[in-house]
Amino acid sequence: MSGDGVDAFLEMQAAERGAALNTISAYARDLGDMMQALHARGISPLDAGEGDLRDYLSGLARQGLAPRTQARRLSCLKQYFLFLAREGLRPDNPAALLEAPRLDTPLPRFLSEAEVTTLLAACEPEGDATPARRRRLLMARAALEMLYASGLRISELLSLPRRALDAAPGMMLVRGKGGRERMVPMSARARAAARTLMDLDAGRKSPYLFPGRGAARPMTRQGFDRIMHDVALRAGLDPQRLSPHVLRHSFATHLLAHGADLRALQVLLGHADIATTQIYTHVMLDRLRDAVAQHHPLSAMHDAAAT
Template sequence: MRASAAIENFLEMMSAERGAAQNTLDSYRRDLEDAASFSAGTGIPLPLAEPVTIRTYLDDIANRGFAATSQARRLSALRQFFRFLYMENIRADDPTSTFDAPKKDRSLPKIMSEADVEKLLARAEVETLDAKASNTVHFQALRLHALLEILYATGLRVSELVGLPVTVARSDNRFLMVRGKGSKDRMVPLSGKARIAMMKYLELRDALPGLCDSPWLFPAVSESGFLARQVFGRDLKGLAARAGLKTSAISPHVLRHAFASHLLQNGADLRAVQQLLGHSDISTTQIYTHVMEERLHQLVTKHHPLAD
């Protein structure tokens, strides 16, 4: 089987049977096509590659300066690809079965302090009240305020946030039903402030021609029909600069981290945070355990009779 055909069949399986998101499929495609190009250069199509070819490829991307996390991702893609070929009886073995993933340091997520988040949200709200702003600027201010209030209230992934259907704003529920990775639904609570910001934005959105009929809460002229993640990220950094905050330390993903960290700092259970974030594995949520460790240390220091 040609490498291109094998890769297409694998991606079709990942989409149909495992519900992989488009971003995930695009990542698999890039990784596998790079491996296929390398393997073809040795005279062997990727579906027929032997362990020595895979090992040489992994050494090659390491020499190209790929980080350990990127190397591990490439190996993971290859493992799933060859496991698929094995299950489909296209080949009789898995050439990646004896490989260990590159060791990688687990970096702590960047987070914002509660004070900085409050400063950011306050600035976003102030900009919605500018009476001198044009209609376009006023709309963008209301949209950005709604995005930030919803993000900090729910901890949604940025792709989940910008792709929210407008029906979530038209219901009178205190919860959002979100479809996350792997097409898995989860329920997240929505704060009163987030709901107010969303309704103020929705009122203007519904009054604008070309937007009121969109099925998306944050419509835009784009391939998807909703606001691009990059546009939200750019607007957020602009707001951070106007709020006097360091822009390099702020992104939509950092606010998601802030949501989780601030919950844990204030006594939330790790399992509850796992559910809210949509993590399928608790080990993913455990990057925040440094927050819990500090809270437990303070608890013992304050309340244990022998702490002094």
């Protein structure tokens, strides 16, 4: 184990918590930035106190880093110093009592149900479409149907193997964050769109449902974004409003609007903590407000008195 425990900490995140490579890289950058700031003051992370870490975090604010970035850095520090304490590299966790900056919680951006319908209709190939054009639109249709029907993350969609559709009818097995697996719903429309794409791609011999230019690798996020941009224009939508996460938000928002339970939504989205799912409660609040307006006796009396 290195003297500052960083390498061991990163190995633990990967081995025990199944952290993704991007997460590990972000932790390494965040800890490297903190180490540089502490070393500039002649302080080792094994000796740093709560005041030293407060000074470091204050410096982030003075540099103009966004509150969300500051909160992410603090989360990394808390985990790192807790790891040092548990491994006996220092007797305490100086980050334990540090508080993250207040964060505004923006409402999730989503499409209306009518806009989703228009978007899917825009994926219909023209009668004189070239084979390449036809495949591109059928791929877009399969991807959009699956994202909207199941609330998948884009990383989950693009890494789907062809055998993902072999699960029980109406369901699909997905490997999400941290390697956690979950079953997600798969509508008949989405399954049919995916099967059409699979039949078209049978000659590619790719293990992926959405293969990239090289059959051995899945489509890249950049390639997928270009397809979404084109489809948005065909549908008459601002491409800036369309992204895989907007479709995930649309899936969740529309489910809640039609009466779905928040706990069920947590499972469908693969959220480890229901607090993450609660960003969608704005839909439930609207529904509750409408219910009171329609059914509460005093609300009815108020409406009658106003007329």
